[in-house]
Structure formats: structure tokens, C-alpha cells
Amino acid sequence: MKELKMFIDGRFIENESGKWIKVLNPSTEEVISLMPDGTVEDARKAIDAAEKAQNQWERTPSIERAAYLTKIATGIRKREKELTDIIVREGGKTQGLANVEVLFTADYMDYMAGWARRYEGEIIPSDRPHENIFLFKRPIGVTTGILPWNFPFFLVARKAA
Structure with a gap:
């Protein structure tokens, strides 16, 4: 065991x-x-x-962080059968639904990796003349997540990606 x-x-x-x-x-x-x-x-x-x-x-530049997600997606696809079997055994899902979850998780990792080239911020009009406010997103620190049981593999990946 x-x-x-x-x-x-x-x-x-x-x-x-x-x-x-x-x-x-x-x-x-x-x-x-x-x-x-x-x-x-x-x-x-x-x-x-x-x-x-x-x-x-x-x-770390966003494109390098994206490369990690792409590598994870590749690894998920290489271990598709093994991961599907684990989800079936742990969660009682059907093979088909478990396999969809595994492949969808890999696809989601690739999707999120694609956002590395589409970073978005905002330009906010200021109350002061001839001034704009530029809003840039950045990490603020470590967090945790509590996840439901129904799509465990995908939901963990979604939080991480």
C-alpha cells in the first residue's frame, strides 16, 4: 500500500x-x-x-512561470491513464468522467500559461487634471483554498495555475 x-x-x-x-x-x-x-x-x-x-x-518573468504550467500539462497528459485510475479509485467516478477531468486539467494549465502574454492592467482617470492612474496587478502573498470534492484534480490545478 x-x-x-x-x-x-x-x-x-x-x-x-x-x-x-x-x-x-x-x-x-x-x-x-x-x-x-x-x-x-x-x-x-x-x-x-x-x-x-x-x-x-x-x-520570475511571467513567460517563465507559464513554462512551468506547460510542463505540468505535458506531465499530466503523459500520466493520463494513471491519474484517471487514481480519480476513479479515490472518488468513485466513472472512467469517462475521470478521464475528462484529467484532460481538462491539462488543457486548463495550457490555457492559463497562455495568459503570460496577455497580462492586463488598467488606466484609471484621475480626479486631478493631466493625470492618470496606472493599476498593475501583482501577487500579494501566500493564500490557501478550501475545495469541494467533486472535481478534486481540476480544482487543485485551477487554484495553482
Whole structure:
């Protein structure tokens, strides 16, 4: 049985708490893997690592960030069958629906990568004469997301992309 690891600060780390959560196949109730039961300390490590990486990531040109998304999309397509099977086993989806989710996730990564060349800001008229306000978007820091269960692979990718 596969024991999963947490990915923190660019590497997979062992479960230090020694506690596990069973991942069940909802159709058979078979335990298909074990995932770490993360602690508050694990969450703090992940947040600290993300905050540490934020400034460098923000300075990375958007086209380089897009290349990561494209590489992820390529990897998803290469592992299409494996990822489809995982979604079927973990979520109880049909093969067809799980496969659509996998391929749609790869397509979405490519779509978001395409926005690297279409960065948008705004020009806002000022109340002062001969002045315009230029609004530029930039990252403001680390965040979290709570996701529903119905499209887990796609929704995680959507938040990340």
C-alpha cells in the first residue's frame, strides 16, 4: 500500500507525526493508500516555505512561470491513464468522467500559461487634471483554498495555475 508524503519546501518529506489518514475506495471501502495526518507544525512549515519563495517567484518573468504550467500539462497528459485510475479509485467516478477531468486539467494549465502574454492592467482617470492612474496587478502573498470534492484534480490545478 502506498504511503504518501507531504510536499513542503520543494521536497517530499516523511510523516513526522506518525499518524495516517486512510484513503478509501468509496466503491469497495478498500484502503488504497495512506496520507500523512499533518500537524499544525507541518502547516506552519509549508506556509513559511511558501512565503520564503514568494519574492523570487514574483520576480520570475511571467513567460517563465507559464513554462512551468506547460510542463505540468505535458506531465499530466503523459500520466493520463494513471491519474484517471487514481480519480476513479479515490472518488468513485466513472472512467469517462475521470478521464475528462484529467484532460481538462491539462488543457486548463495550457490555457492559463497562455495568459503570460496577455497580462492586463488598467488606466484609471484621475480626479486631478493631466493625470492618470496606472493599476498593475501583482501577487500579494501566500493564500490557501478550501475545495469541494467533486472535481478534486481540476480544482487543485485551477487554484495553482
